[in-house]
Amino acid sequence: MTDTETQIAQWRGYVQRRSALRNVDVEELEDHLRGSIEELVGSGLQPDEAFLVAVKRMGALDELSREFAREHSDRLWKQLVITEADPATGSGARRDLLVMIGCATGAALSFKAPELFGMVIDRNPTFYLPNLSLLILPWLAGFLAYRRRASTAVIGALVALFALGAVAANAYSFTEQSQSLVLTCIHLPIALWLAVGLAYIADDLRSPRRRMDFVRFTGEWFIYTVLLCLGGGVLTAFVAGIFTAIGISPENFIGLWLVPCGGAAAVVVAAWLVEAKQSVVENLAPVLTKLFTPLFTVVLLTFLVTAVAIGAGIHVERETLILFDLLLVVVLALLLYSISARDPLAPPALFDTVQLVLVVSALAIDVLVLLAITGRITEFGATPNKAAALGENVILLINLAWSAWLAFGLVRKRKPFATLERWQTTYLPVFAGWAWLVVLVFPPLFSFL
């Protein structure tokens, strides 16, 4: 039987190299293999024959690990086995690289294209600011749609969404001081980013796991973009320094070409990096979440206790509103990120409780803010800013309140983790809907204030 043990050990080593299979899965499969061998030996085969037959019966490992990968797509995040193992796309990585370069160049050029029609970045802010995302994000969506081999229906929907965005950004006439202009500049990128999400999930529109992958993608994309911008900053500093040293002033080149074109291209390059090189920083976002969840919890709890102790109300200025909205966004991001990185099968742990405390204290603070805003609106009437801030607050409040309830169920082991995950992925279209509402309906509603 020792021969069989060596063979099984070899088999185990071979199977463990599959990234879609974890050690516990291998253990489960090994138990299966042994059951199969025992039965075959019982029916009269020699142990080594039985081993061969049992392995053969288990079927091709490629197919097995692909089936595992389909169920555990979060593990695939390490390396896209499904697309890479596809024999038809042997030169796929190279073609992706070429398409990425094409899209990045396209983004950089279309950013400069309006100059042909006399629009200059620093002189026409009312054109450039709302149109910024419209000039760049279609290229990103195009790159993702290409990678996902999006269907004609999805491509049609993408074209329609970006056309709608173009209408929203340009059909209304804003003055430089109007609040609606600022709101459009903030909300149109959000609306269009979720359109990019549509391109991202184009290969499987209904799957909640795919949407969670998009949430992961967003976080990793953000990290990569920040890294690229830091690198770009170093490059820019050197360009400025060395050319000044020989008496040439590169300021115009930097301001009008290097920074805008580099930034536009970085958006696409970051997405390509996330898609191609996921394993490099794959653990960064979860680690950041683990670190900052307890810290934010402490800060929020201290704030609540202090605010109650000194009996202070919240002063509602425009900046405060935005600040507290951003706080909710950060809390939601911490929640979403740890959800997306959490092992769906892990039992509830201390971290889940900390997270619950974080969400509940954010909710408590938000109730204070909501009371303050509603008071202001009933007293002085609505402005686009206040209405948008209030709406966002309510949307985030609903999301966090229900998340808190689900997290409570998770901590008490009443609900499986999947319900919390599904709630977040189902809620994503609500954010998109609200962003479109602000962009399309708010300006006429508040008579372009």
Add this chain to the structure above:
Amino acid sequence: MKLTKDLVAASATPMVLGILAEEDSYGYAILRRITELSGGQLDWTEGLLYPLLHRLERLGHVEAYWQAVTGERRRKYYRITDTGSAELAEQRRQWDTVVATLREIWPGASFALPMEGLA
């Protein structure tokens, strides 16, 4: 007999839940039971069974626990949960409707009841 992929996918969940409703079990035994109950007609692969079990676990329909067997080895057992039982009952209602309808459409056909594996 080779069933179509769609039919296998649709019937696998109620079959696994039904087997686990009888008693806790583990992968190899579930596969043996399926083969036995279908008289060798259904031949599931591991690539079908284990991802399915893991999905049911993620959805909270089953729970897993490890139990020691001979020596240092341990085995992963699955147990049906309350939501799993509810899901089984619901799937059973749906299958009853499908089977009853097919019986009406094919009168007189001797129906090897596909639900027998669930009883």
